[in-house]
Amino acid sequence: MAVISNGTTIIDAGALGATVAKGSLIHIKTLTASSSGNLSFVNGASGVVLDNTYSAYKFVFINCLPSSDGVKLKYNFSIDTGSNYNVTKTSSNFYAGHTEADATGFGYDSGLAQSTSDAFGTVGAIGSAADEGCSGELYLFDPSNTTFVKHFHGKVTIYGSNPQAQITYTGGYCNTTSAIDAVRINFESGNIASGTVKMYGVL
Amino acid sequence: MALISNGTTILDAGSVASSFKGSMTLIKKLTASSDATLSFVNGASGVVLDGTYKEYVFMFNNMHPGTDNTHFVFNMSIDTGSNYNVTKTTTYFHAAHNESGSASEVEYQTPSDLAQSTDFTRLQNFSNSNSDASCTGTLHLYDPSNTTHVKHFISIFNSSSYTTDPYTLQPFTSGYGNTTSAVDAVQFKYSSGNIDAGDICLYGIS
Numbered sequence: 001m002a003v004i005s006n007g008t009t010i011i012d013a014g015a016l017g018a019t020v021a022k023g024s025l026i027h028i029k030t031l032t033a034s035s036s037g038n039l040s041f042v043n044g045a046s047g048v049v050l051d052n053t054y055s056a057y058k059f060v061f062i063n064c065l066p067s068s069d070g071v072k073l074k075y076n077f078s079i080d081t082g083s084n085y086n087v088t089k090t091s092s093n094f095y096a097g098h099t100e101a102d103a104t105g106f107g108y109d110s111g112l113a114q115s116t117s118d119a120f121g122t123v124g125a126i127g128s129a130a131d132e133g134c135s136g137e138l139y140l141f142d143p144s145n146t147t148f149v150k151h152f153h154g155k156v157t158i159y160g161s162n163p164q165a166q167i168t169y170t171g172g173y174c175n176t177t178s179a180i181d182a183v184r185i186n187f188e189s190g191n192i193a194s195g196t197v198k199m200y201g202v203l
Numbered sequence: 204m205a206l207i208s209n210g211t212t213i214l215d216a217g218s219v220a221s222s223f224k225g226s227m228t229l230i231k232k233l234t235a236s237s238d239a240t241l242s243f244v245n246g247a248s249g250v251v252l253d254g255t256y257k258e259y260v261f262m263f264n265n266m267h268p269g270t271d272n273t274h275f276v277f278n279m280s281i282d283t284g285s286n287y288n289v290t291k292t293t294t295y296f297h298a299a300h301n302e303s304g305s306a307s308e309v310e311y312q313t314p315s316d317l318a319q320s321t322d323f324t325r326l327q328n329f330s331n332s333n334s335d336a337s338c339t340g341t342l343h344l345y346d347p348s349n350t351t352h353v354k355h356f357i358s359i360f361n362s363s364s365y366t367t368d369p370y371t372l373q374p375f376t377s378g379y380g381n382t383t384s385a386v387d388a389v390q391f392k393y394s395s396g397n398i399d400a401g402d403i404c405l406y407g408i409s
Binding site for chain 2: 001002003011012013014015016022023024025026027060062063065096097098099100101102104106130131132133134135136137155157159163164165166167169196198200
């Protein structure tokens with residue numbers, strides 16, 4: 001049975017009517033780390049949607065803390081629902097840093113060139129003390145498209161192991177025309193001691 | 204009573220199912236009118252700035268200074284606005300280009316960063332007070348009520364800066380409030396003079 005108001009269909013067949021105003025940033029999944037080797041979002045698993053339902057996907061990192069001191073945040077993508085995270089990527093990174101002792105750094109840092117390695121989400125080494133860690137976001141555009149490469153960009157700010165605020169801006173593309181159907185987030189060594197990664201779809 | 208359509212719960216227990224509503228919720232909009240400051244204080248005037256959301260976004264529309272050549276700045280409070288003096292370490296760089304096309308740069312700016320300082324942090328520099336000049340931008344504040352971690356933030360602005368040689372100036376500011384106390388208020392102002400006009404909207408991201 002549909003809900004119709006003044007001739008407008010509000011609800012029908014388990015969905016809001018097309019003309020009903022609704023938000024465009026839709027929460028899909030929250031993963032919380034607890035000494036986790038990685039956090040993975042796989043289309044079709046555990047309520048994750050990572051297909052052509054949305055034109056872009058946003059991942060938000062909140063207080064992700066490594067178990068090992070001085071490591072970088074990384075991510076990679078899969079075209080086989082998480083069996084392998086080894087998509088070929090070309091990427092760029094630049095950063096701005098400022099230590100608590102008032103030293104600064106600013107510049108380009110090497111990205112990936114047609115590499116299947118994990119992409120670095122941070123240039124700087126993240127501290128593992130209880131109050132340290134990193135926060136930021138990553139956008140992945142049109143992952144299910146089978147014509148184009150898959151663009152992504154992100155920005156992550158850290159509390160570094162050399163005590164500093166440092167932000168990294170990353171951009172690049174997965175050089176594949178296969179659909180991306182899984183994303184994995186981890187640190188370059190050790191576990192994700194704690195932290196939250198939230199996944200959204202953008203209508 | 205729930206409202207279920209074709210097996211899908213649309214409404215239940217007084218709220219719309221999460222899959223049908225957006226994750227970005229407007230909490231509060233403040234409009235400046237020759238105000239010295241604009242402050243968002245948890246629990247006051249409908250403001251929520253606590254553990255309800257893990258990410259808060261401030262969106263700035265056409266902030267206009269009352270005084271020429273000032274900086275738009277912010278600070279945080281851990282005592283519901285009694286003091287805005289959280290210790291911060293921050294970074295600042297910008298991209299800039301003047302209207303005549305004769306100058307451009309991408310550069311880190313040490314006068315605009317902080318190292319373990321309780322001063323207000325610059326989000327934008329050298330405001331142009333001409334009637335049509337303003338700045339806009341966003342500020343993301345992560346998990347302000349967390350009592351284990353520092354408080355990360357990331358900001359991007361764009362402004363029309365410098366009155367005599369107008370520039371588009373795009374500042375990128377980020378860093379952390381170096382406190383494990385809950386941040387429960389945020390204040391914005393110009394480094395001198397009033398906020399002549401402009402809107403700031405606070406959103407919670409669920």
